[in-house]
Amino acid sequence: MNTKTIIVLGAGVGGLVVANELRRKLPSQHKIMLIERNADHRFAPSFLWLMTGNRKPDAISQPVHRLVRSGIDLILGEVTEIDLTHQQVTTSQGAFGFDYLIIALGAELAPEIVPGLAENAHSFYTFAETQKLYQTLHRFEAGSLALVVCSVPYKCPGAPHEAAMLISDFFRRRGIRDKVEIHLYTPEPQPMPVAGPQLGEAVKQMLSSKGIHFHPLHKLASVSRSEIAFEGKDSARYDLLIAIPPHRAPSIARQVGLANEAGWIPVDRFTLRTKHENVYAIGDITAISIPGRWKPDVPMMLPKAGVFAHVQAEVVAERITDEISGRTPTAQFCGTGYCMLEAGEGLAGFAFGDFFGEPSPRLELRNIGRAWHLGKVMFEQWWLSPFGIKKALLHSALNVGGKLLKIPVDV
Numbered sequence: 062m063n064t065k066t067i068i069v070l071g072a073g074v075g076g077l078v079v080a081n082e083l084r085r086k087l088p089s090q091h092k093i094m095l096i097e098r099n100a101d102h103r104f105a106p107s108f109l110w111l112m113t114g115n116r117k118p119d120a121i122s123q124p125v126h127r128l129v130r131s132g133i134d135l136i137l138g139e140v141t142e143i144d145l146t147h148q149q150v151t152t153s154q155g156a157f158g159f160d161y162l163i164i165a166l167g168a169e170l171a172p173e174i175v176p177g178l179a180e181n182a183h184s185f186y187t188f189a190e191t192q193k194l195y196q197t198l199h200r201f202e203a204g205s206l207a208l209v210v211c212s213v214p215y216k217c218p219g220a221p222h223e224a225a226m227l228i229s230d231f232f233r234r235r236g237i238r239d240k241v242e243i244h245l246y247t248p249e250p251q252p253m254p255v256a257g258p259q260l261g262e263a264v265k266q267m268l269s270s271k272g273i274h275f276h277p278l279h280k281l282a283s284v285s286r287s288e289i290a291f292e293g294k295d296s297a298r299y300d301l302l303i304a305i306p307p308h309r310a311p312s313i314a315r316q317v318g319l320a321n322e323a324g325w326i327p328v329d330r331f332t333l334r335t336k337h338e339n340v341y342a343i344g345d346i347t348a349i350s351i352p353g354r355w356k357p358d359v360p361m362m363l364p365k366a367g368v369f370a371h372v373q374a375e376v377v378a379e380r381i382t383d384e385i386s387g388r389t390p391t392a393q394f395c396g397t398g399y400c401m402l403e404a405g406e407g408l409a410g411f412a413f414g415d416f417f418g419e420p421s422p423r424l425e426l427r428n429i430g431r432a433w434h435l436g437k438v439m440f441e442q443w444w445l446s447p448f449g450i451k452k453a454l455l456h457s458a459l460n461v462g463g464k465l466l467k468i469p470v471d472v
C-alpha cells in the first residue's frame with residue numbers, strides 16, 4: 062500500500078494549519094506528525110490586548126492538542142536535528158523518518174544582540190514578558206515612554222503602531238495620558254514600508270492624532286538605564302522602554318544547509334518548496350523576496366505575519382495531497398494578505414492587497430471602524446476554539462462577514 066509520512070516542524074500558525082489541512086484532505090493510511098516544544102499554544106496577536114489588560118492570560122492560550130485534528134500524531138518535544146540525506150528528524154522524543162517535511166519553526170527573538178537591551182527593556186513579543194509589561198504599565202504614572210523597533214525583519218509590521226495606540230488609549234482610560242509622552246522609534250523610513258507611501262502616511266496620521274511622536278530612520282545601537290543611543294542620531298532619554306527585539310532564524314535552518322546568509326530559508330514564492338525535494342518551509346522562517354525596493358540596494362521581502370503563514374500552509378497541504386494522490390499540484394501562494402490595525406477605543410484600520418503586485422505591492426485601505434476590530438476579535442475566537450460546533454459556526458460567520466464587507470478573509 063502507498064503510505065507516506067509527512068512531518069511538520071512547529072505547531073504555531075503555519076504548522077497547525079498545514080497539519081490540520083493535510084489530515085482533512087489525506088486518507089488515514091498516510092501518517093501526519095506534528096512536532097512542537099510547547100504544550101500550550103499562545104495566540105500572539107492577542108499579546109497586544111494582554112498588554113493593556115483587555116485579555117487574561119488563560120483567554121489567549123489553548124493546549125496544542127486541543128487545536129489539532131484527531132488522527133495527527135502530536136509529539137511534544139524539541140527538534141534538534143534535520144538530516145535531509147536520510148530523510149530523518151531527531152527530537153528530544155526520538156528520531157522519525159519522513160517522506161515529506163514542512164519546516165514551520167518561526168523566528169527567534171535575540172535581545173542580547175543590542176548591548177543593554179535585555180536588562181532594561183520590556184517587550185510584548187512573548188507571553189511571559191507581556192504579562193510583566195502589563196503590571197509595569199499599570200503602575201506607570203508619568204514620564205517618557207519609548208517604544209523601539211530594534212531591527213528588520215520583525216513579526217507583524219503593524220504591531221509597533223498598534224501597541225503605541227493601544228498604550229495611548231490605556232493611559233487615557235487611566236486618566237494619565239497628558240502626563241506621558243509616547244515616542245515610537247524605528248529604523249524603517251516610514252510605518253510599514255512594504256505597504257507603500259499612502260498607507261504609511263495614513264498610519265502616521267493615526268499616530269499623530271493620538272499624540273504619538275514617530276521617529277523613522279532610528280537604528281538602535283545600545284541601551285543604558287535611562288537612555289537609548291541610535292546610530293548617527295541624537296540619543297533619547299526614557300522612563301519606560303518597550304522594545305521589539307531583534308529577530309533571527311532558528312539555528313537549525315542554517316545547520317541543515319537550507320538557509321541564506323541571514324539564516325532564513327529561501328523558498329519558491331509560489332510553491333513554498335525549498336531547494337531540497339519534498340522539503341517545504343512556510344511562515345516566519347522563510348525569506349521571500351517581492352517586487353519593489355525598501356532602499357535602492359535592499360529588495361523588499363514578504364513581511365513576517367500569521368496571515369501569510371496561514372495561506373502558505375493551505376497551499377502546501379494542497380500541493381502535497383495532490384502529489385500523493387497522483388495529480389499534478391496546481392495550488393500556488395499568490396501573495397495576497399491583509400492587516401487589521403488596532404487603533405484603540407474599539408476601532409481598527411484595515412488594509413489588504415497583493416504583495417506580489419508589480420512594480421510594487423498594491424494595497425487598498427479601508428476607513429478606520431469598529432467592524433475591523435470585531436473581525437479581529439472573531440478571528441481570535443475562531444483560532445482558539447477546539448474543533449467542534451463552535452469552530453464551525455465561527456468559521457461560517459467569518460467567511461460570510463468577509464463576503465459582506467467584500468474582503469478576502471478566507472479561513
Ligand SMILES: Cc1cc2nc3c(=O)[nH]c(=O)nc-3n(C[C@H](O)[C@H](O)[C@H](O)COP(=O)(O)OP(=O)(O)OC[C@H]3O[C@@H](n4cnc5c(N)ncnc54)[C@H](O)[C@@H]3O)c2cc1C
Binds near residue numbers: 076140216311369370
Ligand atoms: C505581538 C504580536 C502580534 C502579532 N499580530 C499579528 C497580526 O495581527 N496578524 C498577523 O498576521 N500576524 C501577527 N503576528 C505575527 C504572527 O504571530 C507570526 O507571523 C506567525 O505566528 C508566524 O507563524 P509561524 O508558523 O511561521 O511561526 P510560529 O507561529 O512562531 O510557530 C513556530 C512554532 O515552532 C515552535 N518551535 C520553534 N523551534 C522549535 C524546536 N526546535 N522544536 C520544537 N518546536 C519548535 C515554536 O514553539 C512555535 O510554536 C503577531 C506577532 C506578535 C509577536
